[in-house]
Amino acid sequence: MDLKIKAWRQKNANSKGGFENYDVQNITEDSSFLEMLDVLNEQLLGEGTEPIAFDHDCREGICGMCSLFVNGRAHGPDTEITTCQLHMRKFKDGDTITIEPWRSGGFPIIKDLMVDRTAYDKILQAGGYVSINTGGVPDGNAIPIAKIDSDEAMDAASCVGCGACVATCKNSSAMLFVSSKVSQLALLPQGKIEGKRRAQAMVAKMDELGFGNCTNTGACEIECPKGISIAHIARLNREFLFATCKD
Amino acid sequence: MGGFISSSIGKKFFMSITGLFLVMFLLVHLTANLALLLGPDTFNIVSHFMGTNPIIQIMQPALAIGFILHIIYATVLTLQNQKARGTEGYSKVVNSHQSSFASKNMYILGGLVLSFLVLHIINFFWKIKVTGDPLLADVMIHGEEMENAYALVAGLFIDPNLGFIYSAVYAIAAIALGLHLTHGFWSAFQTIGFSNDVWRKRLTVVGYLFAMLVGGGFAIIPIFLMLFGAK
Ligand code: HEM
Numbered sequence: 299m300d301l302k303i304k305a306w307r308q309k310n311a312n313s314k315g316g317f318e319n320y321d322v323q324n325i326t327e328d329s330s331f332l333e334m335l336d337v338l339n340e341q342l343l344g345e346g347t348e349p350i351a352f353d354h355d356c357r358e359g360i361c362g363m364c365s366l367f368v369n370g371r372a373h374g375p376d377t378e379i380t381t382c383q384l385h386m387r388k389f390k391d392g393d394t395i396t397i398e399p400w401r402s403g404g405f406p407i408i409k410d411l412m413v414d415r416t417a418y419d420k421i422l423q424a425g426g427y428v429s430i431n432t433g434g435v436p437d438g439n440a441i442p443i444a445k446i447d448s449d450e451a452m453d454a455a456s457c458v459g460c461g462a463c464v465a466t467c468k469n470s471s472a473m474l475f476v477s478s479k480v481s482q483l484a485l486l487p488q489g490k491i492e493g494k495r496r497a498q499a500m501v502a503k504m505d506e507l508g509f510g511n512c513t514n515t516g517a518c519e520i521e522c523p524k525g526i527s528i529a530h531i532a533r534l535n536r537e538f539l540f541a542t543c544k545d
Numbered sequence: 546m547g548g549f550i551s552s553s554i555g556k557k558f559f560m561s562i563t564g565l566f567l568v569m570f571l572l573v574h575l576t577a578n579l580a581l582l583l584g585p586d587t588f589n590i591v592s593h594f595m596g597t598n599p600i601i602q603i604m605q606p607a608l609a610i611g612f613i614l615h616i617i618y619a620t621v622l623t624l625q626n627q628k629a630r631g632t633e634g635y636s637k638v639v640n641s642h643q644s645s646f647a648s649k650n651m652y653i654l655g656g657l658v659l660s661f662l663v664l665h666i667i668n669f670f671w672k673i674k675v676t677g678d679p680l681l682a683d684v685m686i687h688g689e690e691m692e693n694a695y696a697l698v699a700g701l702f703i704d705p706n707l708g709f710i711y712s713a714v715y716a717i718a719a720i721a722l723g724l725h726l727t728h729g730f731w732s733a734f735q736t737i738g739f740s741n742d743v744w745r746k747r748l749t750v751v752g753y754l755f756a757m758l759v760g761g762g763f764a765i766i767p768i769f770l771m772l773f774g775a776k
């Protein structure tokens with residue numbers, strides 16, 4: 299298939315960017331979206347143009363590095379996938395595809411389609427860990443955990459930190475990310491102990507870094523590649539309110 | 546506690562609590578107003594009760610404070626959220642399937658309700674409490690003398706010149722309020738943490754029913770008076 303690509307180009311964080319149009323030919327429907335960009339970049343190199351910078355790493359949907367706002371949607375026109383799992387069969391021959399970087403005050407652009415997601419690391423550093431001594435690996439069934447809790451903790455833990463929730467949210471709120479990180483630990487005995495402190499520290503960091511306030515529109519969960527539910531946001535609210543009451 | 550008030554979740558908490566307080570007020574206000582459909586005597590008695598009952602009198606300043614806090618927090622949150630989005634926007638966003646119209650336009654819907662509120666206060670509250678109006682001349686009902694609030698209220702909607710316009714404005718405001726509540730109702734519970742995957746479905750259904758009851762209930766009154774005239 300032949301496609302027209304309209305991609306955001308920006309030299310560096312401080313320069314002013316703009317859209318550039320490119321043509322790519324002979325893309326197979328079975329190739330992934332990032333492979334299509336590889337083909338385009340080869341072509342640009344051949345023409346002596348600088349290739350388009352974009353983030354990627356594992357290319358198997360588990361690292362969360364790939365980003366891209368494709369045709370008006372985070373991770374493009376499919377649900378519960380990362381961009382590396384988006385395939386060209388989702389497009390038609392002759393389509394024009396618009397590719398933009400994540401846009402959020404909290405994720406400044408580094409170059410072209412790459413954004414700086416260090417803010418997420420800073421939020422994790424503020425409390426997304428267990429710092430008490432939990433001993434060695436516990437005996438399989440020594441600490442019984444309800445199936446329902448372990449399932450929910452696993453769902454929350456599937457967050458890959460890609461940033462699609464922030465990129466999609468009209469308020470640029472990081473609540474789905476923060477709530478996943480708080481939930482995955484709050485539901486388990488090792489994490490529960492520091493639960494309150496964790497919720498407060500991570501929310502404070504999230505606010506400090508300039509992410510917006512959640513207004514419960516639910517846009518984030520639709521674009522989350524792991525389908526994480528905003529029920530976790532309700533849990534974070536609960537943890538945070540209880541933590542405040544205890545102070 | 547200071548950290549709580551300035552935190553994002555803390556601010557949302559006040560939004561939610563004031564919103565739920567306003568929801569309670571709406572229920573009382575709608576119940577009283579529906580008496581308009583039953584004729585002058587019933588409405589005047591209800592109106593007299595609302596104007597003299599001590600609990601209602603105490604709740605009035607609380608209500609004003611509730612409104613002011615709700616509006617202040619709404620403005621602060623909305624401004625912060627716009628700023629958080631950053632300077633450059635997307636050239637294209639496809640999210641019609643994602644979130645409801647109301648959830649994306651809460652400030653605009655709230656703003657419509659607020660502009661209506663100003664008109665509404667000028668129309669009735671101000672005249673009843675402050676300036677008075679010839680239409681309000683006392684009437685005797687069951688041996689008790691009371692203001693003819695019905696004449697003032699119904700008079701607005703059956704006015705041969707402006708009645709139609711007022712009825713339309715009141716009905717539109719009721720619909721905007723209803724839309725505000727289609728999102729606001731469940732959102733308020735989510736904000737205080739009272740939701741999960743099961744309760745969310747229940748609360749959205751109850752929220753929609755409540756929004757239709759409130760929006761429809763308030764909209765029906767001016768339309769009914771305009772169509773069938775005062776009794
Ligand atoms: C009788 C009138 C009103 C009622 C019953 C009401 C009720 C509510 C409720 C229950 C919420 C949900 C709170 C939450 O998400 O936690 C809400 C949110 C909101 N209201 Fe109102 N409201 C009223 C008037 C207004 C007015 C006059 C404005 C503003 C000018 C306004 C602006 C907003 C905004 C912007 C939100 C969303 C805030 C957010 O989610 O962060 N509302 N309202």
Ligand code: FES
Nearest residue numbers: 355357362364382
């Ligand atoms: S590149 Fe790792 S998730 Fe897409």
